[in-house]
Amino acid sequence: MSNMLVQRPTTRASAPKPQSILIVGCGIAGPVLASLLLRSPGPASSLPHITILExxxxxxxxxxNIDIRGIGKQIIRLLDLEDEIKRSTTGEEGVQFVDENNRCWAEFAVDKSGKVETGTSDVEILRGRLAQIFLDKAERLSKDVQDRGGKGVEFIFEDSLESLHQDEGKAHVQLANGGERSFDLVVGADGLHSRTRKLAFGNEAEGCLKKLHMFAAFLSMPKEDEDGEWRSWFHAPGGVSIMLRPSGTKEKSTVLILLADKSGIIADQLAGSERSIPAQKKLVMSKLNRIGWQEQRLTKAVEAADDFYFDVTAQVNLAKWSHGRVVLLGDAGQVYLT
Ligand SMILES: Cc1cc2nc3c(=O)[nH]c(=O)nc-3n(C[C@H](O)[C@H](O)[C@H](O)COP(=O)(O)OP(=O)(O)OC[C@H]3O[C@@H](n4cnc5c(N)ncnc54)[C@H](O)[C@@H]3O)c2cc1C
Incomplete structure (x- = not known):
């Protein structure tokens, strides 16, 4: 008998095609998801083709200021970003509750070991810095995947979802500037007022935003010597609560103003101009009137702020976070505060 090997026809299973994934929103959650997906095991050519739309x-x-706790810490560790993020923290020493004379009545220091969670986390960072770190990471991983023959991430800025429909094969989206595209999966990481949620969930999403009767204004202002490295938290009559916090820089302090609105008066006042920054600023300045603590300074700061951000605090209440080929992530799906 010949000892020649008989070549049999093989039925090699073809490798599954990489999934195409659209992530709507390049805030915090979007780039984090892209990075986690790009770290999946397997050859670069098998990794998903990701598009981020902002x-x-x-x-x-x-x-x-954003505090990173619990699962957030696990994620930054998983992405090898813990050291970089810890080098960029605001350095807040703790929380002091103060009265109108800036007298401290109670204080809670941060536990810098991170073992005990207090009002101040051991990882406090400005949102913009955090967003930059996550985006840089996604870009680095994307470049690495492309160098290894994969597709990486396609970033599309200045465009948004116009419409979305899905069939058994794909989710089809119409972009405002970029024509029609089809994806295996669409991830709505487009924040509290998610358009993806509205388009994918339709009537189901109606009324899912449970307002928590509170508005929040975020801004920064020039730092003064007495601001220090502690968070000062002042409660004024009439449901106004203000936090003055370190930013991690010598130049600015940050401010969070919370406005309680149990009666719905603020919501009524803002009705129709919810997204108008001048209207939001006017409302916040009226609430600072006669609060008795840093009043003039805060009023001027609100007026001058070019980083003023104002929103309702709300919670998304949906029975599920996915609808066919669309899934919600971050504030779009579940949020307790803005
Ligand atoms: C400007 C801003 C300032 C904030 N400041 C603070 C703060 O100081 N402290 C705090 O605790 N939390 C703050 N938040 C909220 C905080 O970022 C989120 O609670 C959290 O980090 C979850 O992030 P996210 O990625 O789910 O949503 P977000 O951080 O809200 O990001 C959503 C992203 O989606 C984009 N987007 C929205 N709609 C569309 C659309 N139709 N098409 C394409 N892109 C879209 C937005 O421009 C944004 O980049 C802020 C959010 C924003 C947007």
Missing amino acids: RNPSFISSGQ
Whole structure:
């Protein structure tokens, strides 16, 4: 018998095609998801083809202090970003509750070991800096995947979802500037007022935003010596609560103004001009009237702020976070505060 090998026809299973994934929103959640997907095991050519769509010309660098806790810490560790993020923290020493004379009545120091969570986390960072770090990471990973023969991430700025429909094969989206595209999966990471949620969930999403009877204004202002590195938290009569916080820089302090609105008066006052910054500023300045603590300074700061951000605090209440080929992520799906 010949010992020649008999070549049998093989039925090699073809590798599954990489998934195409559209992530709507280049805020915090969008770039984090892209990075996690690009770290999936397997050859670069098998990794998903990711498109990130952001309606602004670039990522939004505004926003003030964000505390990273719990699962957030696990994620930054997973992305090897813990050291970089810890080098960029605001350095807040803790929280002091103050009265109109700036007298401290109670204080809670941060636990810098991170073992005990207090009002101040050991990882406090400005939102814009965090967004930049996550975007840089996604870009680095994308470049690495492309160098290894994969597709990486396609970034589309200054465009947004116009419409969305899905069939058994794909989710089809119409972009405002960029024509029609089809994807295996669409991820709505487009924040509290998610358009993806509205388009994909339709009537189901109607009324899913449970307002928590509170509005929040975020801004920064020039730092003064007495601001220090502690958060000062002042409660004024009439449901106004103000936090003055370090930013991690010598130049500015950050401010969070919370306005309680149990009666719905603020919502009524803003009706029709919810997205108008001059109207929002006017309302906040009226609430600062006669609060008795840093009044003039805060009023001027609100008027002058070019990083003023104002929104309702709300919670998204949906029975599920996915609808066919569309899934919600971050504030678009579940949020307790703005
Ligand atoms: C300007 C801003 C400032 C903030 N400041 C603070 C703060 O100081 N402290 C705090 O705790 N939280 C703040 N937040 C909220 C905080 O970022 C989120 O709670 C959290 O980080 C979850 O992020 P996210 O990615 O789900 O949503 P977001 O951070 O809101 O990001 C959503 C992204 O989607 C984009 N987007 C929205 N609609 C569309 C669309 N139709 N098409 C394409 N892109 C779209 C937005 O421009 C944004 O880049 C802020 C959010 C914003 C947008």
